[in-house]
Amino acid sequence: MDIATFVGHLAFGLIAFSYLVKDIMYLRILSIVASLFGMFFNYTVPAEPLWLPIGWNAIFVMVNIYHISVLLYEKRPVQMDDKNTELYNTLFKDLTPVEYLKISKAACWKTYESGDVLIRQLHLVPDLILIYNGTVEVEVDGNKVAELRDGQFVGEMSFLTEKSATATCIVKHPTECLVWKQQEFKDLLKRNPSLYFTIQSLLSAQVSSNLVSSSKNN
Numbered sequence: 001m002d003i004a005t006f007v008g009h010l011a012f013g014l015i016a017f018s019y020l021v022k023d024i025m026y027l028r029i030l031s032i033v034a035s036l037f038g039m040f041f042n043y044t045v046p047a048e049p050l051w052l053p054i055g056w057n058a059i060f061v062m063v064n065i066y067h068i069s070v071l072l073y074e075k076r077p078v079q080m081d082d083k084n085t086e087l088y089n090t091l092f093k094d095l096t097p098v099e100y101l102k103i104s105k106a107a108c109w110k111t112y113e114s115g116d117v118l119i120r121q122l123h124l125v126p127d128l129i130l131i132y133n134g135t136v137e138v139e140v141d142g143n144k145v146a147e148l149r150d151g152q153f154v155g156e157m158s159f160l161t162e163k164s165a166t167a168t169c170i171v172k173h174p175t176e177c178l179v180w181k182q183q184e185f186k187d188l189l190k191r192n193p194s195l196y197f198t199i200q201s202l203l204s205a206q207v208s209s210n211l212v213s214s215s216k217n218n
Contacts, residue, residue: 004044011037025071028064035060074098083109083132087178091130091151094198103195106188107180118154118169125158125165127179134175139168146210147172155182156203 014034021027035057042050042057074096080088088100095103109132112118118136119125131152138146145167148154154169159182189196 004041007037008041008045011035011041025068028068028071032061032064032068035064071096080104087130087132091202094202095195099192099195099198102188102192103180103185103199104178106185107178110177110179112171112175112177114171114173116171118171119158119165119167121166121168122164125155126182127155128159128182128185129154129180130178132176132178134177135172136175137170137172139170140166153203153206156206158182159186160200160203160207 011034014030014037018027018030018034021030039054039057039061042053076098078097078101080097080101084100084104087104088095088097092100092103107130112134118127118129121140131148131150131154133150136148136152136154137144138148148169153159154177155165157163158165189199
């Protein structure tokens with residue numbers, strides 16, 4: 001087997017191996033290497049260079065280089081204040097720093113006082129609220145069923161289902177929160193599919209956890 005044929009097999013082998021790779025950065029690097037080997041094979045082995053596959057492989061290389069540059073840009077270190085750094089490291093570490101900045105800039109910080117009603121049962125929920133520091137009581141039909149604390153969301157069920165609130169949430173102690181307008185946040189997520197799936201998974205996990213806790217209490 002000559003070197004050109006070996007390179008051809010290697011190109012297809014890398015393509016096959018790429019299907020097993022989950023990390024998008026490594027996947028794109030493998031795709032670039034496979035395309036380069038494919039270009040070499042199609043230039044040297046045939047009697048005349050096959051310019052059609054060579055040209056398309058060159059396009060694939062450029063596209064992957066562009067996306068790698070975007071990934072590197074999004075993973076670059078960014079400046080955050082202490083509160084956002086804590087939230088990023090504890091709740092949003094599956095996002096890149098740049099992705100987290102996108103969602104944090106779409107929100108505002110608010111401090112609620114004891115007795116403030118964040119959402120009311122059977123009413124529409126305009127906001128998605130993340131508790132940064134404090135305690136919120138959850139009531140259904142006037143009966144306390146749970147307490148929400150630091151790192152938990154208020155209004156996540158309505159955000160996911162687009163239905164009215166299934167409970168009333170009342171601030172127990174002065175509570176600092178990060179607040180998103182639901183529709184504006186949804187519009188942002190629709191424009192950023194990777195963000196959408198990550199946030200949806202995060203909220204769904206809390207809904208599942210709340211349902212398990214509720215069933216245990218009952």
